[in-house]
Amino acid sequence: MRRQPILALTLLALALLLALGVAASLGTVAIPLGDIAAIALKRALGVSIGAAWSETQETIVWQLRLPRVCGAAIVGAALASAGVLFQGLLRNPIADPYLLGTSGGAALAATIALLVPASFGVFAFTLVPIAAFMGALGAVLLVYQIARVGPRTPITTLLLAGFATSSMMASVMSFLMLMNQNTLQRVVLWTMGGVSASGWDALKVVTPLVVVGALAAFALANDLNAFLLGEEQAAALGVAVERQKFLALTIGALLTGAAVAISGLVGFVGLIVPHVVRLVLGPDHRLLLPASFLSGAIFLVLADLIARLVLAPSELPLGVVTALVGAPFFIYLLRRTKREYTF
Amino acid sequence: MSDPLLSAHQIEFAYNGRMVLRGVDLALERGGLVALLGPNGSGKTTLLKILNGILSPRAGHVALDGDNLAAFSRRAIARRIALVPQEVNVPFAFTVREMVLLGRTPHIRPLFGESARDRAAIDRALALTETRALAARVFGELSGGERQRVMVAMALAQVLLDPGLKPAVLLLDEPTVHLDINHQIEVLELIRKLNRERGLTVLATMHDLNLAALYFDRLMLLSDGRIITEGTPRAVLSKERVQGVFGTDVLVADHPTRAHAPHIVLLPPNG
Incomplete structure (x- = not known):
């Protein structure tokens, strides 16, 4: 498989389509896979292939399920791509999109x-997702500034600055929550993540952001490979280290912020998906990035499906499912791999 | 008279206020095979990093073909000067071929894959270093000697193998450290072969004076932040100088079978 990247990516793309379809067809009302495809074609492209479904079914699929599964896919793709970026850049196996203060x-x-009582919105969003996006992006840039030592930003100071900043912000957040007990549950729910609230309007804003971010990340693939040898060796190989590092951080923060804006904090995707893909397809970022993009999407679509179905009609928080499903699978892969998984 | 391929002019460098290099001048001629000697902490590695622009000197400058290195982009430098570091630790399971491909980094454009030219360069680098049989192996699982050969292959893919090339420089930081004697010989034989047959200009830091004397045409001795002497092994490695720089008693004999090389014998105080 390692020698056939095109095949691997094709299979993953097909698997993603299938996952999207299956996830949209399952729920309190089961709707056949064929109808899902037909409804999607009709509503998205105006191509009609006979309608054997009811108005209600069409509404369920188009207004509720499809935006939700697509939202899950976009969030998963963004977080997994950001995870690859941060792990490669920081050469740190436990790096994830939330490491540098994003979360x-x-x-x-x-x-x-x-806590802001007014419910005004901008574009397709209410205040919360916009604030989350800005918060994620702002935190990483702040961490980057703190970590700068003269012209350089050493990885160690970056990690420490990220840790310190995160802790500080977490304590401010705890304080705010304590002072405002009535909003406590909403905040807690938000931090556990979920894509139930995603709609087409939000996706129209976020999807281009994520696609551009993923393409920009892919353009850094060669440099990320060189970074794995350490910054000095990357420089010796011709990488403009500081510039590319800043770019990678910004792109990672952008991808994370975009995901957070839709879903709140969904943990584990950005940590585990890159590792799993690396175990199966190898560490070359030129394959790792697109494969993680697709795998992250598949993973989160399925995780959200489980979150919806297990306790139907009520739902599990998505972040709970990603950790519960992801961790054992990750451990299985680690144990199965004969080759030592070295860092 | 043409400019030397790579030269350093009055280089000064300090770590946290401690002066390491205090006015280093050196010139590396085309086709040179030169070892840089000096005690631990004398700044050998630092000097290598300054020579390929990874570190910026506090004062002075480096010139490539007579042009100030500061005017080159990182990419342009990397196409001419390769550095084989003392130790490389790769966090993920890269194969040997993927490692050597990294050497092509300064030639590959973003979003474009490796070209036929890149693949040819990789194949030739693997062949020259006799690492072709290892190509599919995982780098981290190789022996020390094999790893060092792969790192040299990466450097060759980086600077040596482009048609219409300008002369390239290979910098090596302690290429024989941590290696068994058979691997030390193997790596140095390879480096000398590349110098003789491919015209590669080589500057390597060495801590083993005898190996340096055996394999290199010229030696430079770095002490107190300056190159204090430069020349043939016989000229550089005199008893007085070695004792003065390294602070230990030695006897300088002749190598039993290699007439050109002096052989340094340690004289421990209570031996």
Whole structure:
């Protein structure tokens, strides 16, 4: 498989389509896979292939399920891509999209937004997702500034600055929550993540952001490979280290912020998906990035499906499912791999 | 008279206020095979990193073909100067071929895959270093000697193998450290072969004076932040100089079978 990247990516793309279809067809009302495809074609492209379904079914599929599964796919793709970026850049196996203060920044900003009583919105969003996005992006840029030592930003100071900033923001957030007990549950729910609220309008804003971010990440693939040898060796191989590092951080923060804006904090995807893909397809970022993009999407679509079905009609928080499903699978892969998984 | 391929002019460098290099001048001629010697902490590695622009000197400058290195982009430098580091630790399971492909980094454009030219360069680098049989192996699982050969292959894919090339420089940081004697010989034989047969200009830091004397045409001795002497092994490795720089008693004999090389014998105080 390692020698056939095109085949691997094709299979993953097909698997994603299938996962999207299956996830949209299952629920309190089961709707046949064929109808899902037909409804999607009709509503998205105006191509009609006979209608054997009811108005209600069409509404369920088009207004509720499809935006939700597509939202899950976009969030999964964005988080997995960001995870690859951060792990490669920081050469750190436990790096994930939330490592450098993104989650802290997003959560704090979202908490503040949840405390604002007014419900005004901009574009397709209400205040919370916008605040979360800005918080995520702002936190990483703040961490980057703190970590700068002269012209350089060493990885160690970056990690430490990220940790310190996250902790500080987490404590401010706890304080705000304590002072405002009535919004506490909403904040907690938000931090557990979920894509139930995603709609087409939000997706129209976020999807281009994620696609552009993923393409930009892919353009850094060669440099990320070189980064794995350490920054000095990357420089010796011709990489403009500081510039590319700043680019990778910004793109990672953008992808994470976009995901957070739709879903709140969904953990584990950005950590585990890149590892799993690496175990199966190898560490070359030129394959790892697109494969993780697709795998992250598949993973989160299925995780959200489980979150919806297990306790139907009520739902599990998505973040709970991703950890519950993801961790054992990850451990299985680690144990199965004969080759030592070295860092 | 043409400019030397790579030269350093009055290089000064300090780590946290401690002066390491205090005015280094050196010139590396085309086709040179030169070892840089000096005690631990004398700044050998630092000097290598300054020579390929990874570190910026506090004062002075480096010139490539007579042009100030500061005017080159990182990519342009990397196409001419390769550095084989002392130790490389790769966090993920890269194969040997993928490692050597990394050497092509300064030639590959973003979003474009490796070209036929890149693949040819990789194949030739693998052949020259006799690592072709290892191509599918995982780098981290190789022996020290095999790894070092792969790192040299990466450097060759980086600078040596483009048609219409300008002369390239290979910098090596302690290429024989941590290796068994058979692997030390193997790596140095390879480096000398590349120098003799492919015209590669080589500058390597060495801590083993005898190996340096055996394999290199010229030696440079770095001490107190300056190159204090430069020349043939016989000229550089005199008893007085070695004792003065390294602070230990030695006897300089002749190598039993290699007439050109002096052989340094340690004289421990209580031996």
